[in-house]
Amino acid sequence: MKKLKNVLMVALIVLSIVAIAGCKNDDGNETTNDNKEVNNSVDSNDDKNNDDNDKSDTDNSDNAQEDDLSGLVSVSGSTSVEKIGIATAEEFMALNPDVTVTYESIGSSNGVKNAKDGVTIFGTASRNLKTEEKNWGLTETVIAHDGVAVITHPSNSANELTKEQVQAIYKGEITNWKDVGGEDEEIVVVSREDGSGTRGAFEEIVEFEDSLTKDAIIAKGNGNVQTTVAKNEKAIGYVSFTYINDTVKPFKIDGVEPTAENVVNGDYSISRPFLVIYKEENMTKESKAFLEFVLSDEGQMIVEEKGGIKVN
Structure with a gap:
C-alpha cells in the first residue's frame, strides 16, 4: 500500500511539471509572436528607408544632370555682335560657373570660316551668308536683328x-x-x-x-x-x-x-541679321545650352539692353 502511494505522488509531480512547461511554452509563443510583430515593423521601416534612399538617389541624379555643364564654348566673328556676345556669355557663365565662354572679335568672314574649320564652335556674322559659305554645311541661327x-x-x-x-x-x-x-x-x-x-x-x-x-x-x-x-x-x-x-x-x-x-516694321531699309553659325557635329551640350540661353527671354533681354533688336 505504501509503495502504491509513492507511485501516485511521482505521477502527480510529473503532471505538475508538464502543466508548468505548457504554460511556459504558451508564454514563449506569445513572446515569439510579439517579436514577429516588432520584426515586421522594423522590416517596414527598412523598406520605407530604402524607398527614401532610392528617391534621394533619384533627386541627386536629377540635380547632377542640371549641374553637370562644364568646359569651353568658343565663339569668334563679328565686331557688331561682340557686345551682345560678351554680355550673354557673362550671364551664362554666372549661371553655369563651370563653363567658360570666349568671344574673339575678328570680323564676320573670319568667324564663319572658323566655324567651318572647327577652330571655334560658333562663328558670328552681321550679314547674310554668301553663296559660297552656304555650301560649307553650316547651320545658321538668327539671334537678333540690327x-x-x-x-x-x-x-x-x-x-x-x-x-x-x-x-x-x-x-x-x-x-x-x-x-x-x-x-x-x-x-x-x-x-x-x-x-x-x-x-x-x-x-x-x-x-x-x-x-x-x-x-x-x-x-x-x-x-x-x-x-x-x-x-x-x-x-x-x-x-x-x-x-x-x-x-x-x-x-x-x-x-x-x-x-x-x-x-x-520695315521702314528703315539699311538693316541686317545677327547670325550664329556652327557645324552640327561640333556642337556640345554646353554650346547647345548657351545658344538656347541666347534665344531665351532672358537672353533676348540682354540683346535689347546692348542695342540689338530681339527675334522673339
Missing part, C-alpha cells in the same frame, strides 16, 4: 540723306557737304576693313559693292569708325545701332529715323 546707322559729327548741319546720296558719297561721286544740305566742306569718307560683316551688309544694301572711293579712310571695327567720326567734323561713317551714342549723329535715311521699331 540696323546700320549712317553717322556724322554732331556739329554737321546736314541731317538727312537718301540712300542714293549715301551710295554716291561712298563711290566718290559726291565729295562736298554742300551738295547734300551741309556746309561747303570736303566729305571725309570712313569705311570698314575687308571681311567686315557691317561693311558687307552696308555695301550690299546701299548697292556699291567693289566701288568704294579710293580716298576712304579704313577703320577696323565699329568702335574705331565711331571714334574716327566723332573726332572729325567733316566725316561720315556707318556703324551698328549698338554703337550710336551722343558723340555722333545718325542721319535719317529717306526721311526715316534709324530706330529698332523702324527696322522691325
Whole structure:
C-alpha cells in the first residue's frame, strides 16, 4: 500500500511539471509572436528607408544632370555682335560657373570660316551668308536683328540723306557737304576693313559693292569708325545701332529715323541679321545650352539692353 502511494505522488509531480512547461511554452509563443510583430515593423521601416534612399538617389541624379555643364564654348566673328556676345556669355557663365565662354572679335568672314574649320564652335556674322559659305554645311541661327546707322559729327548741319546720296558719297561721286544740305566742306569718307560683316551688309544694301572711293579712310571695327567720326567734323561713317551714342549723329535715311521699331516694321531699309553659325557635329551640350540661353527671354533681354533688336 505504501509503495502504491509513492507511485501516485511521482505521477502527480510529473503532471505538475508538464502543466508548468505548457504554460511556459504558451508564454514563449506569445513572446515569439510579439517579436514577429516588432520584426515586421522594423522590416517596414527598412523598406520605407530604402524607398527614401532610392528617391534621394533619384533627386541627386536629377540635380547632377542640371549641374553637370562644364568646359569651353568658343565663339569668334563679328565686331557688331561682340557686345551682345560678351554680355550673354557673362550671364551664362554666372549661371553655369563651370563653363567658360570666349568671344574673339575678328570680323564676320573670319568667324564663319572658323566655324567651318572647327577652330571655334560658333562663328558670328552681321550679314547674310554668301553663296559660297552656304555650301560649307553650316547651320545658321538668327539671334537678333540690327540696323546700320549712317553717322556724322554732331556739329554737321546736314541731317538727312537718301540712300542714293549715301551710295554716291561712298563711290566718290559726291565729295562736298554742300551738295547734300551741309556746309561747303570736303566729305571725309570712313569705311570698314575687308571681311567686315557691317561693311558687307552696308555695301550690299546701299548697292556699291567693289566701288568704294579710293580716298576712304579704313577703320577696323565699329568702335574705331565711331571714334574716327566723332573726332572729325567733316566725316561720315556707318556703324551698328549698338554703337550710336551722343558723340555722333545718325542721319535719317529717306526721311526715316534709324530706330529698332523702324527696322522691325520695315521702314528703315539699311538693316541686317545677327547670325550664329556652327557645324552640327561640333556642337556640345554646353554650346547647345548657351545658344538656347541666347534665344531665351532672358537672353533676348540682354540683346535689347546692348542695342540689338530681339527675334522673339
